[in-house]
Amino acid sequence: MSASCKQLLFQVLLLLISCRHINTKSPGPTPPPLVPISPLLTLERSVVFKGVNHTEKIELLNPVSITLECTWTGNHNKLPNITGFWTKDEHEIENSRLTVQLDNEQYNLKRVFNIVSEENLGNYSCVFGSEAKIDYVLAAPQIGEVRDKPIVSYVGDSVVIPCKLEETKPKPNSWNWYRANGTDKEQILPAAEPHRYEIKSEERETKLLVHNLTEADSGMYYCGAVYAISTAMGHVKLKVITFQEPLKPFIAIVLEVIVLVAAILLYERSQSKKNYTAGNGTNDQTDTLTQGENNGSEGSSSMRQRKV
Secondary structure, three states: OHHHHHHHHHHHHHHHHHHHHHOOOOOOOOOOOHHHHHOOOOEEEEEEEEOOEEEEHHHHHHHHHHEEEEEEEOOOOOOOOOEEEEEOOOEEOOOOOOOEEOOOEEEEEEEEEEEEEHOOEEEEEEEOOOOOEEEEEEEEEOOOOOOOOOOEEEEOEEEEEEOOOOOOOOOOEEEEEEEOOOOEEEOOOOOOOOEEEEEEOOOOOEEEEOOOOOOOOOOOEEEEEEEOOEEEEEEEEEEEEEOOHHEEEHHHHHHHHHHHHHHHHHHHHHHHHHHHHHHHHHHHHHHHHHHHHHHHHHHHHHHHHHHH
């Protein structure tokens, strides 16, 4: 075999060897592009006040970017500038302190806050030195109807626990129910125990049905109106008792009456014994006196006869 043929054969062999190391696997699916996050809704709230304190309540349903603005007309001093800063839940917000100039006979503070979760809700305050403060209370709609007295039911029965939002409140996205579990709340999932729990919800009202009650079911129950930004909570207390429970006061009264009647009977019996004893003593004395009188009469008669 000629040298040229050997060289050609050697090149072909190298080509085959190199082809074996080529990755023939088809590439994986291309990951979908990231969905851009929708921009936050923007809100603006401003307050102009002349006093030293003011509170403004703002209900939020969705995450927002909110601009809070405070305008204070100042006091009689009208200093050319004062120190202003912002706080959240009485804690000063970092890097919020600045010098506020007097402009058109008033002081102005403005700041943008991104409220994206329940943790961002709270009491935001703009503070003008130690002179004045405006509170912005950012919160989800609250359940105003609170039941003071507990719902009472009996062992073995079923009970309906209601929860309702005011008509003026916005409709929640959904409703949840929770039960107090020590210091925490445990969500009630009817699908896990369909024979025990049912949840029936409408727009602004929900009901929790609990079947086959036991005394262990007593406790605090929480209804939650779910909004995009937070969950508004309400609470209802349930007390489960046995059928003997309502009879306890009646039984106690009956026992008191029996004890009282027995005491009266014993007292009257003791009094009757005393009267009987006293009566026998009087009769004995009377009989003794009568016999003595008779003897005295007989003696007097004998004496009169002797004299005659």
